[in-house]
Amino acid sequence: MVQQKIIVTGGAGYIGSHTTVALQNAGYRVVILDNLSNSDKDSMDGIVRITGVRPEFEHIDCTDRTAMHRIFERHRDAIGVIHFAALKAVGESVEKPLLYYRNNLGGLMNVLDMMTEFKIPYLVFSSSATVYGVPDKLPVTEDTPLQPATSPYGQTKVMGENIIADTVVANSGLSATLLRYFNPIGAHPSGEIGERPNGVPNNLMPYICQAAAGVRECLCVFGDDYDTPDGFCIRDYIDINDLANAHVAAMRHLQSGATGVNVFNLGTGCGQSVMQLIRAFEKATGVTIPHKITSRRAGDVPAIYANACRAEQILGWRAVVPLHETLASAWRWQQKITKSK
Ligand code: NAD
Ligand code: UDP
Numbered sequence: 186m187v188q189q190k191i192i193v194t195g196g197a198g199y200i201g202s203h204t205t206v207a208l209q210n211a212g213y214r215v216v217i218l219d220n221l222s223n224s225d226k227d228s229m230d231g232i233v234r235i236t237g238v239r240p241e242f243e244h245i246d247c248t249d250r251t252a253m254h255r256i257f258e259r260h261r262d263a264i265g266v267i268h269f270a271a272l273k274a275v276g277e278s279v280e281k282p283l284l285y286y287r288n289n290l291g292g293l294m295n296v297l298d299m300m301t302e303f304k305i306p307y308l309v310f311s312s313s314a315t316v317y318g319v320p321d322k323l324p325v326t327e328d329t330p331l332q333p334a335t336s337p338y339g340q341t342k343v344m345g346e347n348i349i350a351d352t353v354v355a356n357s358g359l360s361a362t363l364l365r366y367f368n369p370i371g372a373h374p375s376g377e378i379g380e381r382p383n384g385v386p387n388n389l390m391p392y393i394c395q396a397a398a399g400v401r402e403c404l405c406v407f408g409d410d411y412d413t414p415d416g417f418c419i420r421d422y423i424d425i426n427d428l429a430n431a432h433v434a435a436m437r438h439l440q441s442g443a444t445g446v447n448v449f450n451l452g453t454g455c456g457q458s459v460m461q462l463i464r465a466f467e468k469a470t471g472v473t474i475p476h477k478i479t480s481r482r483a484g485d486v487p488a489i490y491a492n493a494c495r496a497e498q499i500l501g502w503r504a505v506v507p508l509h510e511t512l513a514s515a516w517r518w519q520q521k522i523t524k525s526k
Pocket of ligand 1: 270
């Protein structure tokens with residue numbers, strides 16, 4: 186049987202590498218487009234060790250229109266694109282907004298141009314729960330009104346969704362799915378691929394792992410005076426492998442004839458506070474996390490978690506990996522990368 190080809194931009198990164206594994210396991214042929222600005226080609230080796238298959242790799246910047254044309258021409262037989270390639274550091278986006286608009290939106294517009302020119306019909310886009318801002322009601326559904334973004338990074342997701350919607354209206358041969366991720370955490374259970382933050386992690390999970398490994402002295406818990414049951418911020422932490430599988434389900438849904446723009450929340454439906462996550466990590470791994478309470482981080486949403494029923498009803502997908510397994514996989518990966526340094 187001829188394998189269907191999917192172009193995965195940003196496929197060397199955290200979510201892209203796990204999704205490549207899921208796609209290859211589901212029988213797709215993957216071509217990764219990545220400029221390696223926030224990843225390493227080592228992730229390819231991890232993918233091969235897990236699946237036995239090396240995805241094709243194109244070292245390319247999605248904002249380079251000429252290069253994108255050349256690569257898409259070469260892969261014009263692709264049936265779909267999963268577009269992960271983006272910069273994602275919220276703080277950096279406040280300092281360098283133009284870098285974020287140029288990279289995240291310039292790359293997306295090139296992808297849409299190429300899909301139109303080469304008549305590639307299916308797009309899956311990495312969006313984020315950040316588009317909901319501070320929601321009035323929890324859990325958030327896909328119909329919860331979007332709020333103004335609180336950072337240029339968040340703005341690139343809101344604008345990205347709109348750019349895709351407008352392009353789908355103009356191009357009847359294109360259908361798209363916007364996946365709004367909540368908080369992806371963990372690593373592949375094999376320990377072969379995982380998250381590799383550059384420098385000091387901004388996100389809670391990699392910080393917890395580095396504090397557990399002694400790479401960081403102490404985790405700062407940002408605020409204990411929120412209007413939540415224990416005073417700590419609440420998020421919906423979703424296993425990275427569950428998240429990866431949702432991309433396969435989304436691509437199959439498009440292939441089965443879904444038209445227009447489809448939107449899905451990808452979360453577990455359960456909120457965990459920062460302190461609950463720390464305690465769950467300690468229980469799952471037996472390692473104590475040195476931590477102290479500090480002031481709130483500017484811009485943090487007090488509480489957000491998903492209603493992910495639409496993904497279950499329409500995609501037949503739901504998060505299944507128990508939190509303790511996700512935390513154990515994150516710790517296994519952290520120990521491996523700490524050792525290899
Ligand atoms: P990541 O940084 O690990 O992966 C992104 C990949 O894209 C990297 O390999 C990077 O080198 C590549 N890239 C960036 N700009 C590029 C460009 N112009 N051309 C080619 N390659 C480029 O990040 P991730 O966590 O895997 O995130 C993937 C996507 O999911 C991003 O769009 C991100 O905004 C979105 N997202 C992530 C989270 C999260 O918590 N990780 C949450 C919501 C949404
Ligand atoms: N957080 C924290 N210390 C850290 C990093 C994050 O207390 O070093 C908290 C943060 O305030 C938020 C939660 O952990 O309540 C998740 O933060 P993250 O940056 O991982 O995700 P996001 O805020 O983007 O949902």
